[in-house]
Amino acid sequence: MNRHNILYFFREGVKSIFSHGFMSLASVTVMITCLLLTGTVLLLVLSVNLTIESMVTLGDIRAYVDETYTREEAEALENKLRMIPNVSGVDFIPNDRALEEMRDEFGTDAWLLDGLEYDNPLRHSYRIMVVDIDEYDQTIDDIESVPGIAEVHSSRESVNRLSVIRNVLGTVSIALVLLLGAVAVVIISNTIKLATFDRREEIAIMKMIGATDGFIRFPFIVESVILSQVAALIAFGLQWLAYTYIVSIGLSSIELIEMVDFSTVRYYFLGGFMGIAFVFGVLGSIISIRKFLRV
Amino acid sequence: MIRINDVYQSYGPGTRALKGIDLRIDDGEFVFIVGPSGSGKSTLAKLITAELRPSEGRVVVNDFNTSKMKMSEVPYLRRTLGIVFQDFRLIERKTVYENVEFAMRIVGASPREIKRRVSYVLDLVGILHKARRKPTELSGGEQQRVAIARALVNNPNTIIADEPTGNLDPDRSLEIMMLLQHINDLGTTVIVVTHEKELVNQFDKRVVAIDGGLIISDRQGGYFQYEQT
Numbered sequence: 268m269n270r271h272n273i274l275y276f277f278r279e280g281v282k283s284i285f286s287h288g289f290m291s292l293a294s295v296t297v298m299i300t301c302l303l304l305t306g307t308v309l310l311l312v313l314s315v316n317l318t319i320e321s322m323v324t325l326g327d328i329r330a331y332v333d334e335t336y337t338r339e340e341a342e343a344l345e346n347k348l349r350m351i352p353n354v355s356g357v358d359f360i361p362n363d364r365a366l367e368e369m370r371d372e373f374g375t376d377a378w379l380l381d382g383l384e385y386d387n388p389l390r391h392s393y394r395i396m397v398v399d400i401d402e403y404d405q406t407i408d409d410i411e412s413v414p415g416i417a418e419v420h421s422s423r424e425s426v427n428r429l430s431v432i433r434n435v436l437g438t439v440s441i442a443l444v445l446l447l448g449a450v451a452v453v454i455i456s457n458t459i460k461l462a463t464f465d466r467r468e469e470i471a472i473m474k475m476i477g478a479t480d481g482f483i484r485f486p487f488i489v490e491s492v493i494l495s496q497v498a499a500l501i502a503f504g505l506q507w508l509a510y511t512y513i514v515s516i517g518l519s520s521i522e523l524i525e526m527v528d529f530s531t532v533r534y535y536f537l538g539g540f541m542g543i544a545f546v547f548g549v550l551g552s553i554i555s556i557r558k559f560l561r562v
Numbered sequence: 563m564i565r566i567n568d569v570y571q572s573y574g575p576g577t578r579a580l581k582g583i584d585l586r587i588d589d590g591e592f593v594f595i596v597g598p599s600g601s602g603k604s605t606l607a608k609l610i611t612a613e614l615r616p617s618e619g620r621v622v623v624n625d626f627n628t629s630k631m632k633m634s635e636v637p638y639l640r641r642t643l644g645i646v647f648q649d650f651r652l653i654e655r656k657t658v659y660e661n662v663e664f665a666m667r668i669v670g671a672s673p674r675e676i677k678r679r680v681s682y683v684l685d686l687v688g689i690l691h692k693a694r695r696k697p698t699e700l701s702g703g704e705q706q707r708v709a710i711a712r713a714l715v716n717n718p719n720t721i722i723a724d725e726p727t728g729n730l731d732p733d734r735s736l737e738i739m740m741l742l743q744h745i746n747d748l749g750t751t752v753i754v755v756t757h758e759k760e761l762v763n764q765f766d767k768r769v770v771a772i773d774g775g776l777i778i779s780d781r782q783g784g785y786f787q788y789e790q791t
């Protein structure tokens with residue numbers, strides 16, 4: 268297989284695409300649809316994930332120390348908290364700082380809090396950050412069981428709910444990839460079947476003059492690769508445009524969901540689309556040519 | 563070189579096309595295989611080209627044992643043969659030149675070799691002046707010349723032609739046979755399957771006669787001898 272043949276394979280592959288243009292168009296369209304659907308679900312998963320992450324890593328866990336503890340005793344808890352698995356950061360907030368923070372929040376009404384610094388009613392507390400969101404529940408239980416921790420505030424409920432949504436979406440996206448992948452393989456293999464049918468006499472001639480199966484097969488593989496890569500590129504472009512548009516019309520202004528910035532994932536999407544389309548394209552073409560080579 | 567030993571060929575139960583064939587064809591020979599319709603001539607030709615594998619017995623073609631070899635070896639056996647068909651089997655969307663060139667491309671020849679060799683064989687079969695035509699623009703005799711050029715282009719050891727003149731008028735048929743004889747004179751083994759006795763009788767060649775799946779005569783010169791036995 269030399270470089271002159273590579274040109275030949277490419278030319279034949281392109282010619283073949285146009286010799287049954289409608290079917291080629293249909294298979295590209297179906298593949299684009301499959302990729303777009305999968306991509307959209309994936310973007311949703313990523314957005315939900317981002318939302319969860321930003322909720323948790325901002326240090327949403329606040330552990331309050333028993334009010335009978337002195338400041339020194341409260342500070343001594345830090346080591347115990349740090350030793351809990353999955354805890355990435357611990358920030359001690361003595362009650363005087365908590366009061367200051369409160370003052371800041373009150374703004375012009377801060378005078379309401381005047382005098383409290385002599386008999387601070389607030390408790391010492393810790394702000395705690397975690398590594399793995401999947402361990403979130405367990406970590407909170409661990410924090411609660413530390414002697415001296417009276418109460419833990421967290422966005423456990425929301426995180427759990429979002430986790431469920433994310434997991435469902437994740438499963439849906441895997442199912443979609445498989446299902447739509449099967450659809451793509453079928454449509455590609457039918458397109459290539461048509462291509463080999465167009466060329467059945469030539470294939471028979473090629474076999475009689477000593478062409479190897481690989482030589483006969485290659486133009487059809489090239490055809491399916493071209494089709495699949497064209498579909499991947501178009502799907503990527505559409506996904507980018509559509510998503511940017513959705514973000515721009517302000518879906519992200521719904522506070523609840525933080526949306527992924529497409530530019531941070533575009534190379535993964537481009538690579539992913541092209542890779543998936545490539546695999547399904549080649550699979551589809553190999554399946555359909557196999558039968559034709561038995562001459 | 564072709565060795566066929568005690569070969570039986572059946573197409574499914576009850577249909578025996580060949581019933582014990584022994585045949586040896588040496589390099590450089592010119593052999594006619596003759597016989598009435600349905601006698602098994604094409605079956606024998608297909609055994610040589612490995613389109614069929616023998617149901618029983620042994621077929622060895624240019625050192626390839628077709629009963630034992632792998633599917634993947636078949637192309638390499640066929641590259642030692644030049645196969646010519648009654649219906650020419652040219653690729654219609656390609657020109658004469660491209661049809662012949664294509665056969666060399668398949669075996670991975672370099673563009674330089676291709677250029678030299680294609681022109682040479684097209685000239686040899688007398689069709690070089692129509693190299694840029696499409697097969698549909700040629701007469702049957704001309705198309706068969708192109709097919710022979712294609713069969714020759716990779717310098718095969720043997721040309722095997724099943725009814726190469728079946729679609730041609732007598733004058734054109736004679737021309738094709740003379741071309742094959744010329745090719746044989748240049749050193750290539752030629753095997754021609756035919757049932758046209760007038761044609762065979764114009765050459766003094768080895769004639770293998772088949773009837774009912776058996777070789778009933780194998781001798782030098784003339785189809786008529788087969789009819790007398």
Ligand SMILES: Nc1ncnc2c1ncn2[C@@H]1O[C@H](COP(=O)(O)OP(=O)(O)OP(=O)(O)O)[C@@H](O)[C@H]1O
Binds near residue numbers: 578598605
């Ligand atoms: N594919 C097949 N399936 C079943 N039977 C077949 C097949 N090909 C040939 N036969 C049978 O095998 C026998 C020999 O056929 P073959 O084609 O070898 O004859 P032939 O000598 O080439 O005849 P012709 O001169 O008509 O071409 C015939 O009886 C034919 O019916």
Ligand SMILES: [Mg+2]
Binds near residue numbers: 604605724
């Ligand atoms: Mg026949």
